[in-house]
Amino acid sequence: MTGTIIWTIVILAGLGLLLALILFWVAKKFKVEEDPRIDEVEKVMPGANCGGCGFAGCRAFADAAVKAPNLDNHYCPVGGNEVMKKVAGILGYEVKEKAPMVAVVRCNGSCANRPATNIYDGAPSCKVKAALYSGDTGCAYGCLGCGDCVSACQFGALTMDVTTGLPVVDEQKCTACGACVKACPKSIIELRAKGPRGMRLYVSCVNKDKGPVAKKACSAACIGCGICLKTCTKGAITLEGNLAYINYELCKLCRECEAVCPTGAIHGINFPKPLDKEAVKARIAERNRKAKEAAEAAKAENKEAQQ
């Protein structure tokens, strides 16, 4: 009886030892050489695996970043500059700092601004709806309101506003991973610079129809009148296909365009004070008057010089 127990223990122990040796040998023989920095980089990553960087996940990003000659094409929007500095520290690279970004919904076609012209009863998906027709309002460009962006967001930063039927971005939660931008079939959502203390100006419309058509469909549409373009002294605004666009890299947040926009398509948010439209308009008028005077004076001078 005792013999059986002893033998069992001996055999099992021997077997265990043998297999351990085989495993040890295999692990030595077939070891995959991996850069230890990949693990280090992965450790400092946020671990959201959102794909916002363009790679399949944080590990894939770390792998690519270690192999890359520099970090120009590798940036984790979720971790931002802080994480990228750590990554650069591990890899010994320079990192180009980027301004923090945030997702911006460029449509103000709420139920009040943009009345419905028909009722959609198909599958509740923007992609399906966009493939089918131009949408349940007169605007063929705006938000379809089925919430593909909301379901694409992994961070819970997007919600549908029930009263307006438009998605709302929670700036605290938004990591600018860009999943919503990809999910939106109408390309309404754009990643824009967050701006100092969150202050930013943008055209909240993507309608490229001619003014009267756009206005008929939605009272808050950009009608492509170009007044903002003429007012902007920084050259930050461009007008293409009846639609104004504010370049956030050039914009100095003076809010003049917001004051002159006849339809209220330009939105300024997170500014500490509400916009005093009349004061700003008066300022612009004064500036224009002075410029005109200066131009006339210059003209007169020119004439004198010619004579």
Added chain:
Amino acid sequence: MKNVTFRIGGVHPHDSKLSRDCAIETLPLPQTVYVSMAQHLGAPATPVVAVGDKVKVGQVLAEPAGFISAFVHSPASGTVKSIAPRADIAGKMVTHIEIAVEGDEWAEGIDLSDTLVTEIPADRAAVLEKIKKNGVVGLGGATFPTHVKLNPAPGSKAECLIINGAECEPYLTSDYRIMLERTKEIIVGAAIMQSVLGGCPCVLAIEENKPEAIQAMQKALGELPYTNIRVQQLKKRYPQGGEKQLIDAVMRRQVKSGGLPISVGAVVQNMATALAVYEAVQKNKPLITNTLTVTGDCLPLEKQHNYLFRIGIPLSAIADYAGGVPEGAAKIISGGPMMGKAISNMDAATVKGSSSILYLSYDATKRGETSACIRCGRCSDACPMGLEPFLLNRLTKAGDMEGLEKNAVQDCIECGCCLYSCPANIPLLDRIRQSKVQVMGIMRARAAAAKAAAEAAKAAKQ
């Protein structure tokens, strides 16, 4: 005669042919017509008139902009007011030519008499040219240019011409009415196409729920001098009017995935197309009219109509003429209730392929509450293309384009049988249609890339 039908899938919706006894009436022209440049499958036509030009009925307004494209003719005489983008029935912007109607003056060379011309021209090339020049496209739904279809690529031979009179969609009766009222013209049109295709047998395929049409066709065939044309009675089943389903029903041949009907020796044309071919070849009349049904379950019988309309009349004008939108109409559909598209814009102009204005009540169109898929397999049983709609739906949700292509989403004919048979009310077709567009886009891009690469390799060799 034995009734035949296709062998895979299919459903039996109630046929509801309410307007079957309404004779075709001619619709008057409104003040303005809007002629779309995208009335056919393929590249939109290029306008050849300018704003301010005076045009006559039947005059060419636009020329084809590619191999698969078609001529567009003026449906009215008057002045060209504008050439500008205008919303079509789905709200998509398409270039339209706006014509202010003045009188009804026809272009020269068009025979407006009613006499039946039974003699078939022998010159094949001239007939094809006439069909092309008169802008004839397939009126069964896809509006594929007819001259392209009647001119199969070298190496393929037509063994059977099928004239599609299935009209398997519920409610629609326009094909039925022309089969009754324009019987002989249709047969002459079929005979013309038969001779163009080299004299292959021709089958007039009609569903059994239209016995009057079958009788009329048989009687007319006896009176006309053509041989090798016969009527084939079909069992009532949806989607029998689908090209591939009809080929299976009549010829017992299956078109392979991605293949064209001509690969099994078949050419399918609609009854209305046969009529258009007759008018184009024998009367030199371009395709500027078609027949349209105004019907619906919430429309009283006396307000139901079959109209001969000029292409370009806005849908709203037709609806007004027919007595306005009836009370209780929850959905207005262009086409049949199974495959048709809901009209989001009643101001849209009619096109060559317009076949109906269908008013459906809330009860007839409402979608039940969606619940989970229970894998009953009814959608797979119903699919006439032998696909697995529940799987395609899942793959679409997951965004698996490769999987979708492997499971042949591109073969979907969008007949809606899956959606019709789903007990869980899952919007199968909605999603499949979306992924089909995406997958076909990917396939086209790949084909274009392969072509470019082949050309580059060829250039490098030289």
